[in-house]
Amino acid sequence: MRPVFEFLAAQPVLTVFLLVGLGSALGRVRIAGISLGAIGVLFGAMGLTAWGVSTGVAIELPALIGDMGLVLFAFCVGLIAGPSFGHALRTAYPLLLVVTGVLVLAAAVAFFLGRAMGVSVLTIAGTFAGAVTNTPALAATGGSPEATVGYASAYVFGVIGPMLAIGLALRHRTDEAGEAVPLVDKAVRIDTTARPTAGELSTRYGGRITFSRLRPKGGGDMATVGPETELPPGGVVNVIGPQDAVDAVADELGHASSLDIVQDRTNLEYHRMILSNPKLAGRPLASLGLRERFGATIPRVRRGDVDIVATGALVLQQGDRLQVVGPRAAMPQLAELIGDSERGISDINPVALALGIAAGIGIGLIQVPIPGGGTFALGVAAGTLVVGLILGRIRRIGPIVTTLPSTAANVLSELGLLIFLAYAGTKAGSLIISAITSGEILRLLLLGFVITAIVVAGTYLVARHVLRTGGTRLSGVLSGTLTNPALLAFANTRTGYDMRVALAYTLVYPAAMVVKILLAQVLVTL
Incomplete structure (x- = not known):
């Protein structure tokens, strides 16, 4: 084995990837349901190096x-x-x-x-x-x-x-009551005559609920719901949020409806779009003005493996998957604005990556004097x-x-x-x-x-x-x-x-x- 270890010691780039591959394979081995x-x-690297030392060869990267x-x-x-x-x-x-x-x-x-x-x-x-x-x-x-x-x-x-x-x-x-539960949709028939706005209800429930579509009393074209939208008696509105909050809103507004307005695509479409446009990243959702510009809304966002209620204050991140609800004719424009490109998920943003790491290294190297004559x-x-x-x-x-x-x-x-x-x-x-x-x-x-x-x-x-x-x-x-x-x-x-x-x-x-x-x-x- 000595010639093998001598070869690995002379080829550090090969060795590092060999160790990553073999060590990762070792880390996937499960014992009692637990893996390293x-x-x-x-x-794996410690074991290989110790083996090499025993033959008289030191392997160091x-x-x-x-x-x-x-x-x-x-x-x-x-x-x-x-x-x-x-x-x-x-x-x-x-x-x-x-x-x-x-x-x-x-x-x-x-x-x-x-x-x-x-x-x-x-x-x-x-x-x-x-x-x-x-x-x-x-x-x-x-x-x-x-x-x-x-x-x-x-x-x-x-x-x-x-x-x-x-x-x-x-x-x-x-x-014990949990705070994190999956988001659900529920169509709610509005019985109350109080005519609350969607924004008032969302605020009252701590931003845990939002609304996507509203069908007026007697039928007619459905419309997207914004913070200023009034919820009139006889209408049917789609409520989104955790189960307990959605049920509470349904009780306050009226009762659950058997009408499935989510699947009604007569005049409103909905698509999942990936936020790949870097110009929108880091901006609050409300600043996009989607309802004013396109008659569209985004009721929920999926970030990683988690669904998030999309309030106006939610700050968007590149790679977010947005549930976009809007008129069919506006969907191409919305896709162009948002980007909707798989590449957006993998964009490493080299400017921020490189300059951020450089700034961090610089800050980490700063020597701060401490009492006693030393530095930190x-x-x-x-x-x-x-x-x-x-x-x-x-x-x-x-x-x-x-x-x-x-x-x-x-x-x-x-x-x-x-x-x-x-x-x-x-x-x-x-x-x-x-x-x-x-x-x-x-x-x-x-x-x-x-x-x-x-x-x-x-x-x-x-x-x-x-x-x-x-x-x-x-x-x-x-x-x-x-x-x-x-x-x-x-x-x-x-x-x-x-x-x-x-x-x-x-x-x-x-x-x-x-x-x-x-x-x-x-x-x-x-």
Whole structure:
């Protein structure tokens, strides 16, 4: 095997893609319904490198490859989390404060306990990242061999511990009301004589419902519904929103109608169109003036795998799939305006991507003086993440779109992560052998166990007994706190994909991700 390892050591580009391919295949192997996912690349690279070292050949990828993967991943994660990060801060700050406090406590205990055990700060930072199953936090340490060994040692219990807590939470499931449910349509016969406007009702129900079509009393041509449209007695209107809100609106207006006005295409058509026109990305839906210009409306938007009620304040993103309702004759013009091109989903927006990453690297390299004569820098991982969060949140600066379609951002972030894991694994492969033979791995396992126990037990106890979070949502909170998609999959399969799990996960995930990365960065500098 020595000639093979010598060949791989001399061909880093071939090696990185070989590791990504074989490691990803390893990550898809399921045991008890759980797979390693992207972490399979890390363990595969460590195993291959350790094997090479045993034959006298060191396989290491150049730092440039690891840095490219790192900044690409961190920046795109910021873009993805940016839109929901601000919303989470505003709407769920008590829960986010709990998660932040627990993570800070775990990091503090990790530092003091680790130093008392004689573990280096780099290894402590990596062990913290592994114990909370957060690869970006490992990236924030620079992916050093010491940190990667700590990460790999603590990762296993970082998955098993939360799984046990999720199982315990789901034993106490109740029928607590959920906030995230699929959107439904209902035709409603209007009995009330109050003549409310669609905008008044939407506001009263917190923007959770909207309307698409209105058929006047006695028949006649249907019309699209705008915020100013009055809902007259005897008419039939199509209401869209979560089941509970739609039922409440139906009771307020009148009663459910057997008339299927959605399928009536006599004078109104509806199509799914992809927002691929970059000039519209980052703009509120109301600013398009579709009803005034074309007599059309957009009652719902599908972003990723989630349907969203399309209020006028909804900020559009490139790659959104819009349900457009309007006159048949206006559909070609609407398609031209919106773009309706599959290419829009995969547009990587190279201007925003490249300049954003460059700005993040620049910010990460700034040295800030601290008391005592030292300096502190965010580092390229945290710098690109912060810039990504900002650009993902603002979405547009004048005519310039600052973000990427969600599909493109997810693809690029996953590619960057896989490349970085391959690099980090080759750096740590030689050290994992010495960690095992020297007995240091026992200290790392104990340290990782303590960190995971603090995070899991602290989040569980406070969220359940202080914030009174129900078992179903708590399983999502735990998965989001650990920022681990494998845990989300575990909770989903045991709840029948209850939407409350995904809601809680996405609510906690962005804040937990940012806090872990910053804490790992702080640990390295202590």
